[in-house]
Amino acid sequence: MAGDSAVTVPNGNANTQPDPQRTYQVVVAATKDMGIGKDGKLPWGFSLRSDLKFFKDITLTTSDSGKKNAVIMGRKTWESISAENRPLPGRLNVVLTRSGSFDIATAENVVICGSMSSALELLAASPYCLSIEKVFVIGGGEILRDGLNAPQCEAIHITEIETSFDCDTFIPMVDLSVFQPWYSSPPLVENNIRHTFVTYVRVRSSAVASDHQNNDVNSDDVLGNSKFEVKKFSFLPKIVFERHEEFLYLRLVQDIISDGTFRDDRTGTVMLLVCRKCFGGVLLKNSCGSSVAQQMPSIGLKDRMEGDLGPVYGFQWRHFGARYTDMHADYTGQGFDQLLDVIDKIKNNPNDRRIVLSAWNPSDLKLMALPPCHMFAQFYVANGELSCQMYQRSADMGLGVPFNIASYALLTCMIAHVCDLVPGDFIHVLGDAHVYRNHVRPLQEQLQKIPKPFPTLEINPEKKNIDSFMASDFKLLGYDPHQKIVMQMAV
Numbered sequence: 001m002a003g004d005s006a007v008t009v010p011n012g013n014a015n016t017q018p019d020p021q022r023t024y025q026v027v028v029a030a031t032k033d034m035g036i037g038k039d040g041k042l043p044w045g046f047s048l049r050s051d052l053k054f055f056k057d058i059t060l061t062t063s064d065s066g067k068k069n070a071v072i073m074g075r076k077t078w079e080s081i082s083a084e085n086r087p088l089p090g091r092l093n094v095v096l097t098r099s100g101s102f103d104i105a106t107a108e109n110v111v112i113c114g115s116m117s118s119a120l121e122l123l124a125a126s127p128y129c130l131s132i133e134k135v136f137v138i139g140g141g142e143i144l145r146d147g148l149n150a151p152q153c154e155a156i157h158i159t160e161i162e163t164s165f166d167c168d169t170f171i172p173m174v175d176l177s178v179f180q181p182w183y184s185s186p187p188l189v190e191n192n193i194r195h196t197f198v199t200y201v202r203v204r205s206s207a208v209a210s211d212h213q214n215n216d217v218n219s220d221d222v223l224g225n226s227k228f229e230v231k232k233f234s235f236l237p238k239i240v241f242e243r244h245e246e247f248l249y250l251r252l253v254q255d256i257i258s259d260g261t262f263r264d265d266r267t268g269t270v271m272l273l274v275c276r277k278c279f280g281g282v283l284l285k286n287s288c289g290s291s292v293a294q295q296m297p298s299i300g301l302k303d304r305m306e307g308d309l310g311p312v313y314g315f316q317w318r319h320f321g322a323r324y325t326d327m328h329a330d331y332t333g334q335g336f337d338q339l340l341d342v343i344d345k346i347k348n349n350p351n352d353r354r355i356v357l358s359a360w361n362p363s364d365l366k367l368m369a370l371p372p373c374h375m376f377a378q379f380y381v382a383n384g385e386l387s388c389q390m391y392q393r394s395a396d397m398g399l400g401v402p403f404n405i406a407s408y409a410l411l412t413c414m415i416a417h418v419c420d421l422v423p424g425d426f427i428h429v430l431g432d433a434h435v436y437r438n439h440v441r442p443l444q445e446q447l448q449k450i451p452k453p454f455p456t457l458e459i460n461p462e463k464k465n466i467d468s469f470m471a472s473d474f475k476l477l478g479y480d481p482h483q484k485i486v487m488q489m490a491v
């Protein structure tokens with residue numbers, strides 16, 4: 001845990017030298033233009049109880065019951081807390097003032113410091129290095145102007161207030177060349193205030209120039225990438241650490257391996273099965289999950305050329321109902337173009353409850369090398385966001401599912417992009433979630449690994465036609481996956 005004691009260095013790397021300064025995490029609530037205060041108060045008053053609860057939970061909770069956390073704040077933030085609520089109970093309150101013009105020195109649980117660095121040095125020295133578990137910087141604007149993106153800041157927990165408020169105190173934007181998202185909650189609404197809890201973690205020690213993502217993984221244009229300098233993220237409070245959405249996938253894999261039922265299947269490989277309704281979230285991980293169908297020999301389709309899978313996903317999405325001959329035929333204008341219909345409905349009738357893309361065409365199933373696994377997607381528009389719920393009838397948790405999640409997350413981002421919306425949720429409903437026996441060992445290896453912060457996707461803003469995209473229109477920034485784990489394809 002970073003800064004727990006004199007034997008850690010920032011970002012949790014073990015070292016024999018004491019830290020000269022403590023690292024810290026910022027907890028703040030801000031509007032889209034980073035407004036945090038108005039007339040010495042919170043612009044939204046005390047109407048966001050969920051935010052107050054999050055603040056209390058994260059700053060109060062310690063893993064060691066013998067320790068407490070410290071909160072560092074500016075003098076004006078101290079004064080914005082009502083007299084009966086300060087000092088904030090159960091935490092060491094560190095108040096920064098240059099003038100020292102007010103008298104709180106005698107209050108219990110309160111320390112006054114003349115600068116941020118002297119506060120961090122004090123907390124790194126005895127006795128605080130032993131008694132204080134984590135340090136949170138809680139505002140206000142003047143403190144965070146330098147403190148938000150400073151090298152000692154290892155994580156930023158920000159409640160993003162989407163509803164606009166008049167503010168007179170602002171903080172800088174989060175520097176996304178050094179911080180990457182760990183977690184983002186679904187949007188919540190309380191007292192008509194729409195807000196989201198987001199945590200960013202530091203992945204690099206300092207800001208990188210504008211072309212900040214060197215590609216050292218793949219030479220094509222899609223992966224703008226560089227390795228994280230920070231390797232461990234266990235400095236995050238447990239309540240935030242465990243929110244990483246990849247744990248949804250990992251817990252489901254663990255459940256199947258631990259409690260699934262053995263069953264024979266089409267591939268002849270004994271597999272484990274668990275009934276579990278759904279999980280959601282965006283996952284972009286290193287996956288070699290090419291489609292099972294691509295590896296399948298044609299079954300009873302003797303006239304087909306090798307590689308001709310029949311009227312599978314792309315054909316059904318763009319030419320539903322057309323008569324399939326072979327993969328070389330020109331189907332222009334034939335059948336129903338579901339993809340364009342989906343985009344048209346999202347743009348022109350976003351409240352439609354029939355924005356559906358179906359790859360399941362019963363009359364064509366006998367012509368396919370393998371009937372669609374991810375068969376049905378429904379799109380939903382609200383608050384300027386596009387969400388997608390996809391039903392998958394058969395889910396190979398080891399190889400296929402990570403690839404399917406990444407594919408539909410990307411599809412949702414692409415459709416949102418051409419419709420001038422922002423991506424919302426991806427909800428993945430699994431009909432038959434299974435782990436092949438020969439994937440158990442590699443998946444157990446994967447379960448030992450701790451997720452890393454998510455990469456971000458950039459799409460060429462000039463491209464607004466779904467048919468115009470090239471691979472070079474996409475950039476995946478900050479993708480630093482764990483090493484590849486090989487799994488055999490079940491055929």
Ligand SMILES: NC(=O)c1ccc[n+]([C@@H]2O[C@H](COP(=O)([O-])OP(=O)(O)OC[C@H]3O[C@@H](n4cnc5c(N)ncnc54)[C@H](OP(=O)(O)O)[C@@H]3O)[C@@H](O)[C@H]2O)c1
Nearest residue numbers: 029037040041074075076077097098099139140141142143
């Ligand atoms: N939305 C949120 O999460 C959130 C959180 C906290 C606060 N707020 C809001 O933010 C506003 C207060 O922010 P603010 O920017 O006006 O004030 P602030 O940052 O809370 O406090 C400023 C004061 O802190 C001292 N100070 C600042 N930098 C210092 C440094 N480097 N070293 C030593 N002392 C330092 C100075 O005190 P002296 O003048 O005594 O020298 C300065 O006047 C309020 O509206 C509050 O409600 C919002």
